[in-house]
Every structure is written in C-alpha cells, then in structure tokens.
Amino acid sequence: MFFIKQELPINGQIRAREVQLISDKGEKLGIVQINRALEIAEEKKLDLVLVAPNNVPPVCKIMNYGKYKFEQAKKEKEAKKKQKIQETKELRITPNIEEHDFGFKSKNARKFLEDGNKVKITVRFRGRELNNVKLGEKVLNDFIASLEDISVVEKKPKLEGKNMFIILAKKA
Numbered sequence: 001m002f003f004i005k006q007e008l009p010i011n012g013q014i015r016a017r018e019v020q021l022i023s024d025k026g027e028k029l030g031i032v033q034i035n036r037a038l039e040i041a042e043e044k045k046l047d048l049v050l051v052a053p054n055n056v057p058p059v060c061k062i063m064n065y066g067k068y069k070f071e072q073a074k075k076e077k078e079a080k081k082k083q084k085i086q087e088t089k090e091l092r093i094t095p096n097i098e099e100h101d102f103g104f105k106s107k108n109a110r111k112f113l114e115d116g117n118k119v120k121i122t123v124r125f126r127g128r129e130l131n132n133v134k135l136g137e138k139v140l141n142d143f144i145a146s147l148e149d150i151s152v153v154e155k156k157p158k159l160e161g162k163n164m165f166i167i168l169a170k171k172a
Helices: 034-043 065-082 099-114 127-146
Strands: 018-022 028-033 047-052 059-063 088-093 118-124 151-160 163-170
Touching (some): 034 047, 034 059, 059 065, 099 163, 127 163
Parallel strands (some): 088 118
Antiparallel strands (some): 018 028, 047 059, 118 163
C-alpha cells in the first residue's frame, strides 16, 4: 500500500477566512470567502483542497481528492519501480586458487559488474595460510588486473580477521 507523504487539508479542515481559488479546470477564480469556496466545490460535487497553505491568502483548488491521492500513489509506485537497486555480490576464494577456478570466478564477477552490481571478492585464510597473507593479496590484485577494463576498485585489499577482501564497482 502506498500513501502520500503529507495529507492536504480539505473542505472543513481549512482554517482561513478567505482563499485564492482555482477551479477544477485550472482557471484562477480570484480571492473568495471560504464559505463561498466550499459552496462552489459542493455544487460541483468535488472537494476544496488547500494546496499552498503558506501563501497569503492560502491557495485552494477544487478537485476530486480521492482521485488525486490515487494518482499520487500511482506516480510514487511508478517511480519506485524505475529505481535500480544496487546489490553487492560476494565471491569467496582461497589464497591458492587454481587457474581454471580463477577464470570461472573472474567471469562471474564480470557478469555481476555488467549487471550493475558491486562485487566483493573475499579471500578466506584457513589454518597456516594466515602466515602467507601476501599470497591472498596477490590473488586479489590479479582479480583487479583481470577486471580493470570494466571495474574500478572501491575498497583496496584489507585484512579483517581471517578474511581479506576488496570491493569492485562498475566504471562510470
């Protein structure tokens, strides 16, 4: 369910003595007493909506408020649909990765980047592998080199506990 961020005062909720009135067709009807504005709206079987409360005098428009709210919600939903949500895809590797596995993971990373996602490549060190952190750093640098035509490094190789990772994003 979608809601308008701010509810506009309508009909009896408007607390001004006189308002600048705009008809349902968009014509300016001038400054009118609030009672007269409400009568005009009621004659047309529409609502009187306060659209600009900060103006002097406030601006009111005659419209079908339910339809207006529905249109606003529809626009909001449409705008949300068009947004591209960027995800971070993670690839896990070991410091002593084989050539074929490297090619496979590199191809996957390339596909993720082309889809507009970020890629986090994590090297997991197990046991004595922590003594050779340079090996993991070399593997990550190889990934950076293999994907440098399509990506830019967002986070340099960083060791956190038993993992070292980098984050790659698509070039603009």
